[in-house]
Amino acid sequence: MRRVYDPPAATDGCRVLVDRLWPRGLTREAAxxxxxxxxxxxSNELRKWFAHEAARWAEFRHxxxxxxxxxxxAEALTELRRLIATQPVLTLLYGARDSAHNNAEALRQWLQGKPAG
Known part of the structure; x- marks a missing residue:
């Protein structure tokens, strides 16, 4: 996982952005x-409710x-699972400032089957 605003690294492999909105002020070339x-x-509703408040993390993940x-x-999950299976390295990209409480981290934990509580 990596913040999309951080400079890309040679070790990132396939870079997959999992945010609904394109990162503000970032060109496609730079990203x-x-x-x-x-x-x-x-969803926009869930994203706004969460507002990156750590106290809401468990409920957000659920x-x-x-x-x-x-x-x-379903279709996007199928594509992500295909990429995971075919790419030697895959990096999930997110725009949030909080590296521990963001949708990419929640997605990673969900894919690994970690419970939300």
Whole structure:
């Protein structure tokens, strides 16, 4: 995982942005994003409710996990799983300042089957 605003590293491999909105002030060339799977981002309602408040982290992860199981995310999840299976290295990119409480971290934990509580 890496913040999309950080300079790309040679070790990043395939870079996958999982935010719904394109990072403000960042060009596509500077971001060096290989895939943008915006359908994997939390809904606008959930994102606004969470507001990156650490106290809401467990509940955010739970609600986000429910959204990831909805039909709207199925195609993007299939694509992400294909990339994970075929790429030697894959980096999830996010725009949030908080490296511990963001949707990419929640997605990583959800993919690994870690419970939200």
């Amino acid at each position: 060096q994003v290989d895939h943008w799977l915006r359908e994997l981002a939390p 609600r986000y996990g429910e959204e990831l199981q909805a039909p709207a995310a």
